[in-house]
Amino acid sequence: MQGLIGKYLPENAAAHGPQLDHMTMIVHWLMLVLFVGWGAYFIYVLFRFRSGRTEQADYQGVKSHYSTYAEVGVAVFEAVLLVGFAIPAWAAWVSPHPEDADPFMVRVVGEQFAWNVHYPGPDGIFGAREIDLVSSSNALGLDPDDPAGADDVTTINQLRLPVDRPVTVLLSSKDVIHSFALPVMRVKQDAVPGMEVAVRFTPVKVSGDERWEIGCAQLCGLGHYRMRGFLTILSPDEFQQWIDGEVAKRMPPEPEPTVAPEEAAAADEAAAEALETAES
Amino acid sequence: MSVLETHPEDHEHVHHDESWLRKYVFSQDHKVIGIQYGFTALCFLLFGFLLMLMMRWQLAYPGQPIPIVGGILGADNAPGGIMLPEFYNQLGAMHGTIMVFLAIVPLAVGAFGNYVVPLQIGAPDMAFPKLNMMSYWVYATGGVVMFASFFVPGGAANSGWTSYPPLSVTATAGQSWWLLGMVLLITSSLLGSVNFIVTIFQLRVEGLTWMRLPFFVWAQLVTAFLLLLAFPPLEAAGFFQLMDRVLDTSFFMPSGLVVSGEVVRGAGGGSPLLWQHLFWFLAHPEVYVLILPAMGIVAEVIANNTRKPLWGYKSMVYASIFLGFMSFIVWAHHMFLTGMGTTISTFFQTTTMIISIPSVIILSALLLSLWGGSIRFNTPMLFALAFLPMFGIGGLTGLPLGFSATDIHLHDTYYVIGHFHYVVAPGTIFAMFAGVYYWFPKVTGRRMSDFLGKLHFWPSFVLMNCIFMPMFIQGLAGVSRRLYDGGMQYAHAQPVLHWNQFMSIAAFCLFFAQIPFVVNLFLSIKRGKECGDNPWQATTLEWAAAPSPPVAHGNFPQTPVVHRGPYEYSPPEHPKGFMPQHATVPASEEG
């Protein structure tokens, strides 16, 4: 089963991933045991009690209590999974990172059909946003007059994160419900407009040459199928280098946070296309 | 006191001046209404399937012109026969809606319930025949509205069968038609459910106590309660959404939305999750509406063809009541990833696990009923037997979805699609086929061909698994549902993408596998072998106490009086025969 399920699951790059995969595995074990057990019984019975072989039906039928034991067994197993795995795993999933963890904060805002990523920059403070400022060049509606926003970095469809540092993604949506899915991180969270949810995970692997993705898992319109972003996990140094470069690009000469042209070029075609549709 | 004292003869004269229209179109006879429901629902089943075949083509061969029908879809939907994403979304939403609300529920409840329940309880008709007729015609109107919505500007609803706002509120006009259609369908179901409950409570024939009811009747009773109490919230939600769309209210629209670069200037302050709560408050009980009647049919067929009573009849009855009850308090397991805290998720996970127990009990009882039987493998029995492991797969895969932690990875992937299709397609549809083959002789007095039946069964059985099994693989790999190109863009989908073609080809073959069924159905009406009143040698009233087809008015030539439980096959005092519920002398097996 480890192999069977594991073979199809995507690669895991998150600290909490093994726990979830493990649980997926255990549940599938339970399912397999039940299915094979009942299945074997089923086939045996169909063979043994076919009318050609058993002419006289037995009014009483089964007299033993094994089935009751099996049912109780299933209930107990489910209860154990629930109490032992599912509930603690969920509690861990929704609770904040420990105080001393120094989580990396980033904001992600879904829109039809792109993921806007917003880094707070070196000051660690997100610049103010105003919905009336939203425009094609300012997808997040950042307020240019807010000093906290001067060093902010925004990207479209590119989520770069440092490895081995807890991440808190503040997730929301501008228009309709999207769902922020990072298969390799075992992360999925609906982005509901009007709500901001903190999504927490810790990447434990750099992405290197692999293409890791942000998927949109909730139907959000005609471009839902191509609302794809990219997830890049960098080593701490590389990450620092990248973000410093980005900050430098927008700091003194041009304080207005706009989308860097390099960014759009770096994003693949689909992303650019997505931006277009978002504008039209 | 006995129903016998209602004197059918006195009213004989009324029958003669019944016009053709009153007899066959606006009929108040539950049997005619049942057949109307059945035929309409089968047409919608086929229609829903055809929509899906177009989608499956697109999934397997994205961007290639659809063969055969591609040309007639119109430039707005499929220019040059190549499907547009908008159209794909319409097809998806309408496939889901049509299958659930226009095909399976009307078939399971409207057709089988209507035709069989009054017969099984010895009633001359449903309690409110006029209401019954209205229920059908409101349903038919709802169907027409849904169908017509394909032709309005912008096409049919395209926000999924779940119609989550704000997407659905900002969607094209088809969504308003969808809402209107839903209001009609809900109204129809409400009328029907009141009728069923009153019929079962009030019109049971003398001696037919609660614990002597065939399991099918119990299943229909619980189903009727689910329809009665779960549908109204969706009706309310439907009004809200309609108002959001038409009168610019903001029930589901939060403040500060920017749609396509434009700030939405509504009042705001609404909650998108409110819709989800109201929708799933209906839609979870609804899935048991899809499965309970199916279990009922399977139970009837299995008891009859094992020639022995159902094992654990009482526990099945209690389990289904409990199932019905619990189904109202699990709805938020569809919403784990909307930002749910630990307390609420613990509650809904726990109820979800609890609700799996009665399903396990019912299924175990059906499986154990086979032990000691003398099993006849005729066509209805094959479909009923196949239901068991298929429902087993569907139900078991509900478990990893039911734990919120494992649902994180699986939510909204093809794993979910696989899960519920196993329950509704090779599950419920198979049970419906079993029902058609089983009760066809009741309706026509003729049997359907067993050979064509098997020719229908085996390919369908294999192909259904070929379609839906790979979905689990894709789902585990993290492939999202509702993707117009089947996930072609995604790197993580690549290793499992080749399954799309396999599944689609299986789906096309499944279409051809239905031909023997359609041929069989229509040919047998006139050409089927005549088979007498009780071809399956059954004990329940619809077979044992009524001729096939039943008396046009009043069903029974003589109102039966019931003396025993529903499944007295091979009883100890008469091991070679069976005791019909109303009989005073045992009937014996022939041949």
Added chain:
Amino acid sequence: MTGHSVEEIKQEARKYWVVFVALVALTVITVGVSYLDLSTGMAVFVALLVACVKGGLVAGVFMHLISERQAIFAILLLTVIFFVVLMFGPTFGRIGSVGTS
């Protein structure tokens, strides 16, 4: 069910008028209370309490629920349970949410 003799029915009718007076009085009370400066919680409590009493009178007496049959009770009990779930489920779901709005 109500009694069958004429006298019993007439007595029943008198009861209806008493209830009518009570309902009017309670309506006056709710409106009156709404002009007092109660805390929100208290105001909701009083308003709903009075409404429940009034509702109980209508259902119990006008709709004969007091003397109604078991079958009806069973159905209504079920409805009341689901009603309560429906009434509070969604709101608790929101309160238990980890998101902020």
Added chain:
Amino acid sequence: MVEIPYNVEARPDTGLYNAKLGIWLFLASEVMLFGALFSSYVLLRTGDPNFMTIPHEIAEHLGGHGESHVWSDQLNVPLAFLNTLVLIFSSVTMVMSWVSLKLEDFGKYKLWMGLTCLCALGFMVIKAIEYNAKFSHDLFPSSGNFLAIYFTMTGLHALHVIGGLIVNGYLWGPGAKMWKTEPERFTNRIEVAGLYWHFVDLVWIFLFPSLYLL
């Protein structure tokens, strides 16, 4: 047509005739319908801090009527109070019409049922005045979620009143013929119509404080 058992007389084991069970089931579903509306009201009101606040633009526009910035102060309590009384009274007249039939006094029945219908009409007239006042101040469902809820709930309730009016009007007029042929069945019909009518009253009893007074 087929004769359906227990259409008129009660079935011994349930103690009910068909229509009575039917109407109670229908009312059960109505409870869930209005339950969903109330539930939405609670969720929206507790979820949005500005739910009851009248936005500035609208408040200004309201002029003299806009001293208060709370939506519920825009609703007309005296009118609603009057409507409550009308509806309560109609409940009594309804039940009295049934009592009259039980006493086999058809003339009284006509009187009480007529009064019930008049009350329903009166309720609708008052409601229309109320709505009209809102519209003339440019207050629509789209003005804010409180008004949206107000219009939806009272509107749906008003539809129920109209439905009841139609049924009662029929039973008062053309439908009353049945008294001559099948008095018992007719009395049952009045009972069933009454159950529905009392339910409509009952819904209003909850709507009134929760919309107008809180």
